[in-house]
Amino acid sequence: MEVGNDPTIRVQALAEAGLSQVPPQYIQLPHQRPQFNASTTSSCNSNIPPVIDLFYFEPSRRNSVRNSIGRACREWGAFHVTNHGVPTSLLAHIKTVGLTFFEQCPIPDKLKYSCDPSSFASQGYGSRMLLLDKDNPRNEDNVVLDWRDYFDHHTFPLSRRNPSLWPHFPPDYRETVERYADQMKALAQKLMGLISESLGLSSSCIEDAVGELFQNITISYYPPCPQPDLTLGLQTHSDMGAITLLIQDDVGGLQLLNNDQWVTVPPLSDAVLVILADQTEVPIILANFMKVLAPTNRGTEILFLHLAVDSLIPRCHYTVTLGAFHIETHYIVLTIESSTDQVNDKKHSFPIELIITNGKYRSAQHRAITNGAQARLSVATFHDPAKEVKISPASELVNEYCPRYREVLYRDYASSWYTKGPDGKRNIDSLLLN
Ligand SMILES: O=C(O)CCC(=O)C(=O)O
Numbered sequence: 100m101e102v103g104n105d106p107t108i109r110v111q112a113l114a115e116a117g118l119s120q121v122p123p124q125y126i127q128l129p130h131q132r133p134q135f136n137a138s139t140t141s142s143c144n145s146n147i148p149p150v151i152d153l154f155y156f157e158p159s160r161r162n163s164v165r166n167s168i169g170r171a172c173r174e175w176g177a178f179h180v181t182n183h184g185v186p187t188s189l190l191a192h193i194k195t196v197g198l199t200f201f202e203q204c205p206i207p208d209k210l211k212y213s214c215d216p217s218s219f220a221s222q223g224y225g226s227r228m229l230l231l232d233k234d235n236p237r238n239e240d241n242v243v244l245d246w247r248d249y250f251d252h253h254t255f256p257l258s259r260r261n262p263s264l265w266p267h268f269p270p271d272y273r274e275t276v277e278r279y280a281d282q283m284k285a286l287a288q289k290l291m292g293l294i295s296e297s298l299g300l301s302s303s304c305i306e307d308a309v310g311e312l313f314q315n316i317t318i319s320y321y322p323p324c325p326q327p328d329l330t331l332g333l334q335t336h337s338d339m340g341a342i343t344l345l346i347q348d349d350v351g352g353l354q355l356l357n358n359d360q361w362v363t364v365p366p367l368s369d370a371v372l373v374i375l376a377d378q379t380e381v382p383i384i385l386a387n388f389m390k391v392l393a394p395t396n397r398g399t400e401i402l403f404l405h406l407a408v409d410s411l412i413p414r415c416h417y418t419v420t421l422g423a424f425h426i427e428t429h430y431i432v433l434t435i436e437s438s439t440d441q442v443n444d445k446k447h448s449f450p451i452e453l454i455i456t457n458g459k460y461r462s463a464q465h466r467a468i469t470n471g472a473q474a475r476l477s478v479a480t481f482h483d484p485a486k487e488v489k490i491s492p493a494s495e496l497v498n499e500y501c502p503r504y505r506e507v508l509y510r511d512y513a514s515s516w517y518t519k520g521p522d523g524k525r526n527i528d529s530l531l532l533n
């Protein structure tokens with residue numbers, strides 16, 4: 100069977116053909132292949148993303164919930180939430196309708212919903228995530244394909260929502276996706292509020308920076324794979340938008356990179372996994388640090404960063420000198436003062452660099468592994484800026500203390516992601532000018 104640049108090939112068809120070996124396009128480079136050892140696959144591994152009880156957003160719990168979220172964002176860039184207010188029956192039902200579509204609709208019927216392979220993140224049924232590089236067909240030789248089929252739905256803003264383009268089978272598929280989209284948007288907005296507050300910012304900060312939310316829901320179906328040790332269901336990536344809410348069935352296979360180790364995320368049927376995506380990492384947070392940093396004196400010999408995280412953690416003061424800058428834990432900058440007025444150009448731009456790298460609000464790298472026994476299903480709900488939103492620190496806030504990030508249209512950012520491939524975090528790193 101021809102695979103690769105044939106957009107009609109579905110992984111499910113390859114799996115059903117009973118191959119004993121996957122076609123070569125699905126074989127990962129050796130350093131990308133998963134390791135199947137006890138520490139990454141054991142369900143009793145204690146090193147897993149935290150589970151945070153949201154207590155249905157009860158105001159009296161807000162402070163402690165916000166602290167837990169801050170810690171999880173610094174340490175993992177991801178966390179589970181429970182008591183989030185989304186009916187658990189709906190979490191179960193969206194997985195049921197997704198599985199019914201993938202497993203009970205014949206492939207020729209599913210192909211009627213095929214997405215457009217020439218435009219990225221297009222709605223519909225597909226397999227290949229990255230765009231074909233038509234200008235450089237030779238680049239195709241380097242493309243490794245995911246062992247995955249998916250259905251992508253455009254759900255917000257409502258002007259993009261057209262359920263008649265979604266599966267008609269099972270009969271309640273469309274209505275379930277609509278209900279799920281509404282519930283996930285409400286949850287994402289509440290979580291962005293808490294994440295903003297966990298940075299010491301006003302609760303609307305991240306949402307204001309993102310602007311009108313664009314929501315896509317991707318149901319991924321990973322057929323059993325004859326060679327799980329050579330393949331990935333979904334290649335290593337960080338999500339490109341602001342925040343992703345993910346649920347998975349009880350088969351398991353999602354892995355998160357934590358302290359350079361791949362950790363298998365256990366399926367929790369009542370929980371939703373929150374994944375920080377690229378736009379929550381640098382540009383938005385950076386813009387807010389810049390607001391705080393903007394009124395500093397320039398060219399100072401020593402800077403004092405007054406750090407405080409919240410009322411529960413005692414205020415700490417740090418002295419910053421070139422070469423001796425060290426922040427142990429938290430990094431909310433309240434003020435910067437100079438103790439001398441000596442000018443030393445070399446110091447420009449170092450404080451915020453360190454703040455960012457110490458900050459640990461990094462988008463989480465993750466991937467999906469495959470298995471030889473059972474198909475697996477996940478539902479990822481992405482919340483992204485509009486394509487026209489410019490991603491950059493606000494220009495009036497940039498001074499020479501700040502690192503410069505290249506301004507980029509979110510559309511171009513997404514396009515680069517889909518043409519060059521995520522390759523870990525290559526895309527967000529490419530925005531750094533220095
Ligand atoms: O299937 C999974 O668990 C991961 C899905 C994912 O990361 C994505 O769709 O971006």
Ligand SMILES: [Fe+2]
Pocket residue numbers: 336337338343465479
């Ligand atoms: Fe993802």
